[in-house]
Amino acid sequence: MKIRHAMKTSPPERAHTGDRGVRKSAGRSGSVHEGRLQRLAPYVFMAPWFVGIIVLTLGPILASLYLSFTNFDLFTSPRWAGLSNYTHMFTADPRYVKSVVVTFTYVLISVPLKLAVALSLALLLNRGIRGLGLYRSVYYLPSLLGGSVAIAIMWQEIFTGDGVVNQFLKLFGINGPSWITDPRYSLYTLVILAMWQFGSPMIIFLAGLKQIPAELLDAARVDGAGSVSCFFRITIPLLTPIIFFNLLMQMVDAFQAFTPAYIIGNGKGGPLDSLLFYTLYLYQQGFTYLRMGYASAMAWVLLLIIAIFTATAFASSKYWVHYGEEG
Amino acid sequence: MIEYVTRRQILQGGSVLGLSALGLGLAGCGGSSGGQGKIRYVGYVESQQQLKATRTAIEQYQKAHSKVTATTEFSDFSSYVDKITTQISGGNPPDMMSANVDILSEYAGRGVLRELDSYNPGQINLADYAKGSVGAAQFDGKLYGIPNDVVGPTVIYNTDMLHQLGLKMPSEMCTWDDLANTAKAVAKAAGKGTYGIEDGSAAHIALDVYLRPNKKIFFAKDGKLGFEASDLIRWLNYWKDLREAGAIPPAATQAQSSSGDLSKTLLIRNKAAMLLQLTDSWFGLQALTPHKLGLHMLPNGFSKADLRQQNFVYAGNMTCISTKSHSASDIIALIKYLHTDPQGSSIFYKDTGIIPASAEARQTVLSSGSKTTRTLINYLAPLIKNSAEPRHSGPTEINDILQRTSDAVAFGRQSVQDAATGFFKDAAQVYKNR
Numbered sequence: 001m002k003i004r005h006a007m008k009t010s011p012p013e014r015a016h017t018g019d020r021g022v023r024k025s026a027g028r029s030g031s032v033h034e035g036r037l038q039r040l041a042p043y044v045f046m047a048p049w050f051v052g053i054i055v056l057t058l059g060p061i062l063a064s065l066y067l068s069f070t071n072f073d074l075f076t077s078p079r080w081a082g083l084s085n086y087t088h089m090f091t092a093d094p095r096y097v098k099s100v101v102v103t104f105t106y107v108l109i110s111v112p113l114k115l116a117v118a119l120s121l122a123l124l125l126n127r128g129i130r131g132l133g134l135y136r137s138v139y140y141l142p143s144l145l146g147g148s149v150a151i152a153i154m155w156q157e158i159f160t161g162d163g164v165v166n167q168f169l170k171l172f173g174i175n176g177p178s179w180i181t182d183p184r185y186s187l188y189t190l191v192i193l194a195m196w197q198f199g200s201p202m203i204i205f206l207a208g209l210k211q212i213p214a215e216l217l218d219a220a221r222v223d224g225a226g227s228v229s230c231f232f233r234i235t236i237p238l239l240t241p242i243i244f245f246n247l248l249m250q251m252v253d254a255f256q257a258f259t260p261a262y263i264i265g266n267g268k269g270g271p272l273d274s275l276l277f278y279t280l281y282l283y284q285q286g287f288t289y290l291r292m293g294y295a296s297a298m299a300w301v302l303l304l305i306i307a308i309f310t311a312t313a314f315a316s317s318k319y320w321v322h323y324g325e326e327g
Numbered sequence: 328m329i330e331y332v333t334r335r336q337i338l339q340g341g342s343v344l345g346l347s348a349l350g351l352g353l354a355g356c357g358g359s360s361g362g363q364g365k366i367r368y369v370g371y372v373e374s375q376q377q378l379k380a381t382r383t384a385i386e387q388y389q390k391a392h393s394k395v396t397a398t399t400e401f402s403d404f405s406s407y408v409d410k411i412t413t414q415i416s417g418g419n420p421p422d423m424m425s426a427n428v429d430i431l432s433e434y435a436g437r438g439v440l441r442e443l444d445s446y447n448p449g450q451i452n453l454a455d456y457a458k459g460s461v462g463a464a465q466f467d468g469k470l471y472g473i474p475n476d477v478v479g480p481t482v483i484y485n486t487d488m489l490h491q492l493g494l495k496m497p498s499e500m501c502t503w504d505d506l507a508n509t510a511k512a513v514a515k516a517a518g519k520g521t522y523g524i525e526d527g528s529a530a531h532i533a534l535d536v537y538l539r540p541n542k543k544i545f546f547a548k549d550g551k552l553g554f555e556a557s558d559l560i561r562w563l564n565y566w567k568d569l570r571e572a573g574a575i576p577p578a579a580t581q582a583q584s585s586s587g588d589l590s591k592t593l594l595i596r597n598k599a600a601m602l603l604q605l606t607d608s609w610f611g612l613q614a615l616t617p618h619k620l621g622l623h624m625l626p627n628g629f630s631k632a633d634l635r636q637q638n639f640v641y642a643g644n645m646t647c648i649s650t651k652s653h654s655a656s657d658i659i660a661l662i663k664y665l666h667t668d669p670q671g672s673s674i675f676y677k678d679t680g681i682i683p684a685s686a687e688a689r690q691t692v693l694s695s696g697s698k699t700t701r702t703l704i705n706y707l708a709p710l711i712k713n714s715a716e717p718r719h720s721g722p723t724e725i726n727d728i729l730q731r732t733s734d735a736v737a738f739g740r741q742s743v744q745d746a747a748t749g750f751f752k753d754a755a756q757v758y759k760n761r
Binding site: 178291 | 413433730735
């Protein structure tokens with residue numbers, strides 16, 4: 001049985017084991033070569049990641065920045081257009097403005113409501129009830145399914161003119177509107193869908209609640225604080241880093257909402273563009289109307305909008321987020 | 328035998344694997360057109376029957392032609408548009424692809440589609456194809472597709488509902504007022520919640536027929552708008568009048584019906600007696616309802632004295648070949664088998680609701696097809712013989728603008744006058760951006 005232990009044998013050892021001259025020089029050269037290989041090793045193993053980040057992420061990002069200054073129809077070469085895509089967006093495209101209004105409305109309403117629902121349920125589940133694991137899983141399920149096409153189709157069926165909601169309202173003699181196709185209500189059905197996907201922030205809130213020292217609450221109760229005082233003076237302040245984290249994540253997520261609007265609005269933005277979300281309009285410009293240059297410019301403006309909102313949230317955080325080390 | 332591997336070998340092996348993977352990845356980029364005999368066919372179908380028939384016919388062809396290998400990817404029209412755009416723009420066009428009038432002009436103008444005049448007449452002969460269908464396959468005077476079918480705009484109506492209400496459709500050569508009066512009569516006789524006709528104010532093909540008696544057209548030959556604000560105002564007022572009379576549904580109810588899902592139309596849900604559609608939807612609609620559906624021409628004018636044929640036929644589905652494909656000749660042979668071979672055409676068209684553009688194939692289908700298919704062929708026959716000028720292609724965005732214009736009036740957000748002005752303003756922007 002021949003067993004090779006080359007990896008365990010150091011180069012100097014090998015240099016002393018036979019024809020000195022030849023072996024020594026071969027060993028030195030081998031040593032230099034192997035040393036190089038060793039230095040290269042981490043890069044070779046990281047190469048797939050580098051290829052991924054450069055080819056699949058950085059490349060397209062930089063390409064889209066260039067394309068945002070061109071007229072590009074996907075089939076013929078891009079033509080330089082300077083800032084015209086950006087100026088058109090803000091001065092000559094009322095649908096763009098509409099898409100911003102729809103998206104801001106959605107973000108400003110859905111994110112606080114979703115966080116409120118998630119926190120309420122996390123508080124309910126933080127009471128040491130039996131079968132807690134099961135409840136957590138059940139409440140988390142909608143988040144797993146929420147962004148899917150199937151759920152959007154189900155939502156459409158529930159809120160359509162003769163859907164489940166209106167059948168239920170009929171029991172009380174109420175003739176409900178067509179929630180999905182009436183521009184007065186359609187956006188709010190998507191807000192309800194977003195609220196229903198509370199699972200992810202709920203789990204994070206639950207983890208945060210578990211970190212609050214029980215002795216603080218006990219001490220407050222001994223001092224005569226009621227449940228409401230405990231909640232607003234102890235739980236909420238100690239939970240603010242978690243609230244801040246959830247707020248950021250949900251806000252970024254809401255700005256990028258696409259699937260439900262695409263499915264429920266038939267991919268066109270719904271009646272009177274009431275479901276014309278920013279990302280949907282971007283997609284429409286790029287792939288339906290073949291204006292990839294304009295769509296790229298929209299993508300960069302969206303990045304800027306999200307960056308501004310995130311920076312504002314960070315700037316405001318010093319006034320309302322309390323970290324432990326502040327004492 | 329156990330053999331330990333050195334670090335060097337691991338590193339060398341890793342480098343080789345990494346480079347191979349990179350090479351494979353790069354090799355995967357670029358056009359995917361197969362060599363001769365290899366055909367990748369991406370298309371859209373209108374129904375399950377059509378999907379099954381198309382696949383069966385292609386399988387039969389491959390059995391008889393062992394050198395041809397065809398892989399197929401089919402979807403419904405709305406998914407198809409996204410899919411084909413992504414594939415073509417990603418440099419991965421299929422060899423053979425479906426197109427309607429709008430897609431054909433969009434892609435032919437950008438050099439994506441192969442010009443096919445050199446194959447006709449020769450390997451394929453379109454002499455007996457419906458003229459309107461062949462015209463639809465042309466862009467800038469050149470042939471870029473082989474038309475699979477012949478379609479036309481039509482009024483699809485529920486014969487049972489009309490019979491129960493004691494009403495009849497107007498005569499085939501009728502005016503737009505006749506159609507409106509029938510719709511109003513249905514709504515009046517049926518009571519609240521049932522409508523005479525579905526709102527057609529956003530249907531650009533119906534508007535095209537409406538414009539013809541006044542020597543106007545929706546898209547002119549050059550793809551520009553062939554009508555004016557006053558024409559659109561008349562059209563929007565026509566539907567507004569019907570809405571106010573309760574003969575068409577309110578906007579929110581209509582929006583549910585217009586989702587693109589035929590099963591959600593008010594016609595199928597027995598809440599409207601008539602629907603403006605294309606003939607190729609009739610087969611699918613009939614399969615969704617126990618009620619007998621009839622076909623009626625769109626009105627041909629505004630006064631009895633001046634009625635002339637304004638309905639037209641064209642191709643709703645054409646097969647095109649990518650400029651990158653190396654299998655053009657094989658594809659033409661396959662299309663010929665599907666369209667005109669007695670065995671191929673009888674499988675490809677039989678009871679799919681798709682009526683062949685070729686007269687010879689129509690004859691085959693007429694003799695072997697079901698009663699529903701025969702009804703459809705008989706309805707189209709006089710139109711094929713005496714078709715008005717077929718519709719021309721234009722920017723698809725204009726059709727979406729018409730939908731938004733129609734919604735603005737129907738939901739009461741804009742007056743007819745303002746909506747019409749807005750339509751032309753938005754359309755002008757589209758042409759400016761092209």
